[in-house]
Every structure is written in structure tokens, then in C-alpha cells.
Amino acid sequence: MKPTHPKFHIMHLIGRLAATPRLIEPGDTTVATIRIAVPRPKRNGELQRADFFDVTAFGAQASNVARYLDTGRLVGISGRLRHQTWEKDGQRRQRVDVVADPYGVEFLDAPRDEPGEVPEATADDDYPF
Numbered sequence: 001m002k003p004t005h006p007k008f009h010i011m012h013l014i015g016r017l018a019a020t021p022r023l024i025e026p027g028d029t030t031v032a033t034i035r036i037a038v039p040r041p042k043r044n045g046e047l048q049r050a051d052f053f054d055v056t057a058f059g060a061q062a063s064n065v066a067r068y069l070d071t072g073r074l075v076g077i078s079g080r081l082r083h084q085t086w087e088k089d090g091q092r093r094q095r096v097d098v099v100a101d102p103y104g105v106e107f108l109d110a111p112r113d114e115p116g117e118v119p120e121a122t123a124d125d126d127y128p129f
Contacts, residue, residue, distance in 0.1 A: 011098065013038050013077040014108065018052060023066035032062035034105075036075060054097040055079065057105050065105055073111070078104035 015036035022033045034055045040048035055077055057065050069075065079100040086093050 010078060010080060010101070013053060013098070015039070015050070015053070015075065015077075017069055017071050017073050017075065020071055021066045021069055023062065029058055030060075030062040032057045032065040034065060034069065034075075036077065053077075054095070055100055055105070056082075056097055057100040059102070061100065061102065061105055068107065068111070070111070074108040076106040076108050078106075 013036065015038035018035045018037045024031050024033075034057070036053050036055060037050040038053060039050045042048065077098060077100055079098045081096055082099045083096050084094065
């Protein structure tokens, strides 16, 4: 069986937004960039530092990211790695970021009304089960 994407691998990350999303509209395409912190696994029962990833989303997904997400929100990302190189001030620079799939940014928690407050369910909530 041939792989679906022979030139790149899909990766999946779960983390919290480390900053407010940035939205730019360079022409016909809307672009949002976010930075997420993905915690490293515990070592000897102790929490470790996090790894930070820059994520780029396009189109309607970018608009939704900028509109509904903020620092601290939990997201799931599906996408591919993109390696970029350029020269600035005579020095070669490079960066690796994640390009989200068209539906690759999933909001995993609800926004909080107040810091530390978790929305409560009410009898009017419609549950599918």
C-alpha cells in the first residue's frame, strides 16, 4: 500500500497557545500564526519544560483561529513541517514551522469567562447521548 502523502509526514501536536494569534491578510489569502507550548513527558515523576512550535493556518481556519483563540487555550494540531531558509544581514537563517492541514486546528477546550473558571453544564444543554 502506498503512503497517502509520499513527500511529507503528517504530525499531530497537542499544546496550549503561548501567545495571542497573529492575523495577516496578504492579498487574497488570510493567514494566522500561533505559537503553542507542548509539554515534554515527565521524567522521574517531575514535570519537564515545554517545546514551542510555530503553526501557520490559512483561509477560513485562520480567521477562526484569530477570532476564537487566545493565550492559554488548548489546541490539537495536524499538519506538516515546513523548512524555510533565507539570508539576512549576510547571515543564513532558517526556521521550521508547522503548516496546519485545512481542518488541522482543533479547539480542545472552551473559553473561560473568568480566569480559573470552568463553564458549568445546565439542564438546557443538548447532549447527543
